[in-house]
Amino acid sequence: MKIGLQAAQLVKTGDSIFLDGGSITLQVARYLKPEMNITVVTNALNIAAELQGKQISTIVVGDGSHKVWHEGFGDLFRSHH
Numbered sequence: 001m002k003i004g005l006q007a008a009q010l011v012k013t014g015d016s017i018f019l020d021g022g023s024i025t026l027q028v029a030r031y032l033k034p035e036m037n038i039t040v041v042t043n044a045l046n047i048a049a050e051l052q053g054k055q056i057s058t059i060v061v062g063d064g065s066h067k068v069w070h071e072g073f074g075d076l077f078r079s080h081h
Helices: 002-009 023-031 045-052 071-077
Strands: 016-019 039-042 057-060
Touching: 002 023, 016 023, 023 045, 039 045, 045 057
Parallel strands: 016 039, 039 057
Antiparallel strands: none
């Protein structure tokens, strides 16, 4: 998607960005270059999964009202309320 690529190209070394769940933000995550020195904050497990192999610092946040567990990620994505 052109929008995802264009948005990813705006991200520079040292940036911190938030990507919520959505098809375009998933495309942004896909176009981020591996090992970029950035921090991505997200509330979407699919975004976190996309970034997992890219060595990009990723913080997954939630609203605290749901117990989150994704088997493929282990304790990193386990949350208790």
